[in-house]
Amino acid sequence: MSAAPAHASSLLSRLPEVRGKYRENADLSATNWFRVGGPAEVLYRPADAGDLGHFMAHCPKDIPITMLGVGSNLIVRDGGIDGVVIRLGKGFTDISRKGDVILVGAGVLNLTAARFCQQEGIAGLEFLSGVPGSIGGALAMNAGAYGSMTSECLIEAEIVDRDGIVRWMSVEELDYDYRHCGGLPEGAIFTGAAFRGVHGSPDDIAERMVEIAKAREESQPIRERTGGSTFKNPPGGKKAWKLIDEAGCRGLTIGGAQMSEMHCNFMINTGAATAADLEALGEEVRRRVKEHSGILLEWEIRRVGKHG
Numbered sequence: 001m002s003a004a005p006a007h008a009s010s011l012l013s014r015l016p017e018v019r020g021k022y023r024e025n026a027d028l029s030a031t032n033w034f035r036v037g038g039p040a041e042v043l044y045r046p047a048d049a050g051d052l053g054h055f056m057a058h059c060p061k062d063i064p065i066t067m068l069g070v071g072s073n074l075i076v077r078d079g080g081i082d083g084v085v086i087r088l089g090k091g092f093t094d095i096s097r098k099g100d101v102i103l104v105g106a107g108v109l110n111l112t113a114a115r116f117c118q119q120e121g122i123a124g125l126e127f128l129s130g131v132p133g134s135i136g137g138a139l140a141m142n143a144g145a146y147g148s149m150t151s152e153c154l155i156e157a158e159i160v161d162r163d164g165i166v167r168w169m170s171v172e173e174l175d176y177d178y179r180h181c182g183g184l185p186e187g188a189i190f191t192g193a194a195f196r197g198v199h200g201s202p203d204d205i206a207e208r209m210v211e212i213a214k215a216r217e218e219s220q221p222i223r224e225r226t227g228g229s230t231f232k233n234p235p236g237g238k239k240a241w242k243l244i245d246e247a248g249c250r251g252l253t254i255g256g257a258q259m260s261e262m263h264c265n266f267m268i269n270t271g272a273a274t275a276a277d278l279e280a281l282g283e284e285v286r287r288r289v290k291e292h293s294g295i296l297l298e299w300e301i302r303r304v305g306k307h308g
């Protein structure tokens with residue numbers, strides 16, 4: 001049971017007793033792909049969905065809550081995050097099948113889910129092997145790659161809402177669009193999902209996953225500190241990378257942040273970037289693209305926390 005110790009900060013002393021763990025002033029820079037950002041005032045790792053529900057029901061509503069996945073589409077700002085930051089751990093990593101339906105915890109990595117499906121001979125989810133993130137992040141972002149999107153194979157998702165109620169929402173209720181989930185209630189957290197696959201040959205699925213890995217290796221700076229696509233593709237069929245390239249922003253650098261030479265919609269931390277460098281670079285790219293093409297790019301990368 002994690003409760004407030006005698007010397008606890010005023011925030012910790014206001015939080016409910018939980019079975020999971022609280023940590024004050026927790027470094028977040030090691031938990032995101034860019035390796036930037038300040039600390040969480042309090043980091044909470046729930047034990048399971050019931051523990052998370054209890055926390056949500058009893059956490060005073062004026063305390064801000066920020067949900068993080070594995071930080072592969074995220075900039076944590078240099079000033080850190082006030083309030084409680086939640087990350088899912090071991091209690092959210094179950095994965096099982098019922099026929100061609102896969103039940104998976106939101107803390108499972110996409111690659112793990114894709115490998116499970118491959119071994120079980122369930123096709124249709126191999127695209128997830130090309131999206132480095134957690135199932136929770138894929139549900140929140142409607143992650144997609146190689147012609148498939150999370151919402152296309154989702155049946156329903158389990159959520160814990162801000163009042164602590166654990167319930168399932170259908171894919172229709174979640175109201176998905178390109179890289180957007182419109183139906184998740186404000187402050188709710190995904191804790192699991194049921195996906196529908198189709199029967200397939202493990203060898204064929206493995207082959208497809210190898211093709212995906214090869215395509216990523218050739219086109220994305222996957223060994224860099226990056227956050228995936230910085231901007232969404234704008235409506236009307238235009239590609240964000242092309243607009244960025246045409247505006248002369250390939251390789252553009254601010255401080256330690258750079259638009260990748262390899263894939264110019266990917267931003268990279270070349271070594272010593274701060275979150276402020278990354279965000280300033282993104283804003284400069286938006287400005288130049290707007291000036292060049294008249295199109296204002298929309299951030300795909302989520303930015304959380306306060307400026308340093």
Ligand SMILES: Cc1cc2nc3c(=O)[nH]c(=O)nc-3n(C[C@H](O)[C@H](O)[C@H](O)COP(=O)(O)OP(=O)(O)OC[C@H]3O[C@@H](n4cnc5c(N)ncnc54)[C@H](O)[C@@H]3O)c2cc1C
Nearest residue numbers: 069070071072073132133134136137138140143144190228
């Ligand atoms: C090299 C690289 C390649 C990438 N390629 C692709 C790609 O091809 N296609 C693609 O779609 N994306 C891609 N991405 C982006 C990223 O992997 C996806 O957006 C992924 O789904 C994010 O998951 P995450 O767990 O890292 O979430 P985070 O980045 O930690 O969070 C992203 C958002 O999801 C929310 N969130 C996370 N977990 C939950 C939860 N359990 N409940 C509610 N909200 C939650 C967070 O609050 C945040 O707003 C790539 C990233 C990298 C680094």
